[in-house]
Amino acid sequence: MIVGFGILLILLATFGAILSVREFRIRDVAEARRELMALDLLFSQETQRTMQSVDLVLSSLQDDLTLGGITKPQDIIRKRASVEMFLLLKSRIVGIPQIREASLIGPDGKLICTTKTYPAPNLDFSDRDYFLVLRDTPISGSYLSQPEYNASTKTWSIYLARRVDDASGHFIGVVATAIDLTYLENLYKTLQIGDYGAVSLWRSDGTLLARYPASGSIGQIYKIKSFEGILQPGTPVTFEATDTIDRPERIVATMAVDEFPLVVNISRLKSHVLADWRQARLLIAVGTFLFGIALCCVLWLLVRHFNTYDALTAADRERSKAIAERERAEAQLRQAQKLESIGQLTGGIAHDFNNLLTAVLGNLEMLKRHTEKGDARLNRWANNAFDAAKRGAVLTQRLLVFSRRQPLEPRGAKIESVLGSMSDLLRRTLGENIEIVTTTEPGLWPAFADLNQLDNAILNIAINARDAMDGRGRLSINASNCQFAEGQTDEPEIAHGEYVLLAIADTGKGIEKEVLDRVFEPFFSTKPTGQGTGLGLSQVYGFIKQIGGHVRIESVLMQGTIVRLYLPRAQNEEPTIEAPATEASPQARAGTVLVVEDDAEVRVYSAEILRDLGFDVREAKNAAEAMAILRSSIELALLFSDVGLPGVTGAELAEEAIKLRPNLKVLLTTGYVQDSTIERCRFVYGIQVLPKPFTRAELSEKITTTLTPARRYAHS
Structure with missing residues (x-):
């Protein structure tokens, strides 16, 4: 708590410092903006007065020409050799340092008179932008030209020109003044803008006209923010520019000059502002x-x-x-x-x-x-x-099944075939109001399972799903391949390896958490008395665990439940053994059967069935008596032994019998699996197991299967 309080204090102090730094920055930037706006307003007004002085000269010259009897183009052309015109132009620009020269241009674009020299040289200005615009457009005011470079003086100028019309309003010439841009740069230089400041004059189309400090970019057109809609005539506007003429980031104040298509920008380096x-x-x-x-x-x-x-x-x-x-x-x-x-x-x-x-x-x-x-x-x-x-x-x-001591007959089987054979049974059991959807992944592996118990497990889960859906809903069964690498699963009960996953999902009301934790307990049931034994899911759990698989249940209230059965992958699919169509006749059962059973009543019952089936029978109540018969010269067709014998078990007896008589057929019977030797007998020697209790028909069928060479066929 103390550390947390200290961290909170540090965070608050840091946050306060950040806020202070931020406020100081905002204050400095705002102050710089205000200063730049004031300077920009001053510079814009100076520029406006400078341009107004030039425009006043043009206006007076325009009046002088009109009042001087010039009424048609021929009149203005006659002024070419007129000393009076030269002196008139010269007198008008006296005392106006920003005007480099004044010129009179005829309607054909030829230079008539200029203050630069007398008589005027034979020059053609018909391609100049100000001449073309004024000739083709009846403009009452002045026109500001693009900047022009004088190679002889190595200076830049702009022309402010006015149109001269006759009494009928027809174009008869142009009067123009050349404004020295160096004058404007010197003007901006004399005004105090502070260190790291810059002043620039632009045409409203983005053409740079003048700049202090000087720049080699005069006459170039830029796409800058001040020409894209933020200008407000008569009011300076500020913005931050990252891509400037001299590259560093600047804070810029911009303002349009009244009456003229000019923009004055004044800027200062942002790094200097924030120093x-x-x-x-x-x-x-x-x-x-x-x-x-x-x-x-x-x-x-x-x-x-x-x-x-x-x-x-x-x-x-x-x-x-x-x-x-x-x-x-x-x-x-x-x-x-x-x-x-x-x-x-x-x-x-x-x-x-x-x-x-x-x-x-x-x-x-x-x-x-x-x-x-x-x-x-x-x-x-x-x-x-x-x-x-x-x-x-x-x-x-x-x-x-729950105690995992049930005699199983697991083998490799195709899950597609299992689901196909159960489809009719599920539809009859669940009813017409439950939709059953079965899907299988392409290339599905064979699964290692006891088919009868697998059928029972699927049926048990489906019946529980039906009850959870109140007889109306959707049951989905999906089979797919599943593989767990070592350490991939966080469930210690499931080993790494390859499995065939059988996912059975319903759209029922789901299972509550406290019930979900107990669903596999034997005799636990949420159904009313008389409607369930509580052994259904216990059987599923025991069967899956006995074959080396895993079962998992996931449920969401009011959304449904999904039961996942992880069946071990079989290395290959074992073909189905085709059972004999009819029971063989006693003559086909000729031979002697050794019955080994410690329970006298079962031994007598088994022997009686075998004699009724046409076999000779020898009886033994334990493994010792059976071994004595096996070592004798009596011909035996079959050894039929109980697994749970006192002393040496039936499975161990079977192994010894096969060693003594390799061609001897063996059939074991048991009420529960208690001996690991049984599995070795089944998978190494191919010995079959008959679960107890058994009927005459079951014993007859098993013996027939054991003694008759099996006819096999593969799954389609």
Whole structure:
């Protein structure tokens, strides 16, 4: 706080210094403008009086010629050899130093008489601008010419001329006076304009006529600001010019001369105007700097006194932060332990429960088969009991999905095909009032996933979206490639690598923040009682995590929700295995099957199905008994083993069996995945897994697939 207060003081002092410097600058510039405007007014008035004196001479000469009996062009031409005309002109310019000479020009442009010499030389002025303008335009006043350079005298002059007309108003000649521009420069020089000042005289078209200090640009035309609409006759106007004749930036006062097309500019170097201001600015800057240094020293002393207090405060904050971090970590640990406990509980009961369901479903299925043509009521009861047991199996599978111990069959698959096959199902499930839009990126990679679980995940998300939209809206499903470089994502749960991103978006009412944090918790649901189990998104989460992917949900209230499924990229697309069209006959099942199962009821049920399918059956209740049979000379067509055996697991038994009998076919069954060896068996040896509980038809189909050489076809 002290440092902030000190910084504020420094900022205020700096701001005040800047304001002061700015005010001083404005004051100096304004004062210079006022001085220049006063001088410009004076110079303009002097220039006006100078030009009025010359114009008065012209006016009197014009009257003398008219009153002297000149009524036609021949009369004025006869004056060429007249001494009286020479003396008249000479007398009119006596005492007027700015007039270099006066001349009389005939209607043909020939020089008639001049004060410069007598008799007048034979000169032609018909191409001069003032002659052409006055000849062609009946102007009652005077005309100011462009400047002309005299090479013999190396001086510049301008001509102020008047038109001479006869009594009928016809043009009969021109009377003109040459004004020495050097006179005007000397006039400006005698007036005090101060150091670094400049005075210039311009024609209103931008032609430079005279300048002090002298410039070699007389006669040149410039495009300057004073000729572009800011002139106010009789009132000086100031402006700042950056592109001047002598280059430096200047402050300029400009004013138009009354009665004549002339502009007088007076200027002063801006750097000179601001010289005092720069010194003041330096002093203010030094003072402000010293003030800042002094204030910093005071602040440093104060900070030293408060260091101990700040250290204690920081230590207390760190302690509080550590406590908060520990509490947050403990909360995360409790959440993880809760989920892990659910997973362990689920896994712990899954094996026995699935064995129980296998036996129940198997016996009910047999009962159904034997009562189909018997007692109708007994068959209906068997069907009802069978359906109830199937629902129990589905509930168990959902729990296994969340606990990530579900037997999966992941493979490379085309997402385009998955979405295409689900389109009809989604339309039937969501209803006609929900628009379904599916898009896929060109060149989409194959994804690594269990197709059945992927279908269930998409359907679960779509149903949640339907409920969020109250049955009316838009569901968008977009599939694209996605890649994360190492360190690119700030989410520790998602590993770097290549993924197929499945984005499912709805236009529903969105999810509140406190609900969004719990959507993946099992049994958490915002739906009314009886309308949801709370396992939908938990299944999605467990399935995606089990295959090595990631799931993310983003939601904005009243705008919608988007669920992003990151599916690992498969190295290649695995072809689909075409299942046999019909169940093979018992004769096609000739051979011996070794059944290894520690649960007696399941073992008996499995053996009975296999014998009914036409196989000879050998039974073993553990891996040791199975190895004894495998080492014997008994011919075996298939090893059908439970994974969860006591001691040596079924997956380990399968590996040993393949080592002993490389051509032996193996089929494993399990209620949940608990052995990492299963994955090695599936991907190294191509062993298939049959989830528990299973029915007679499922076991028959799996055995047929295992024993029959697979016919494969690629996705189109």
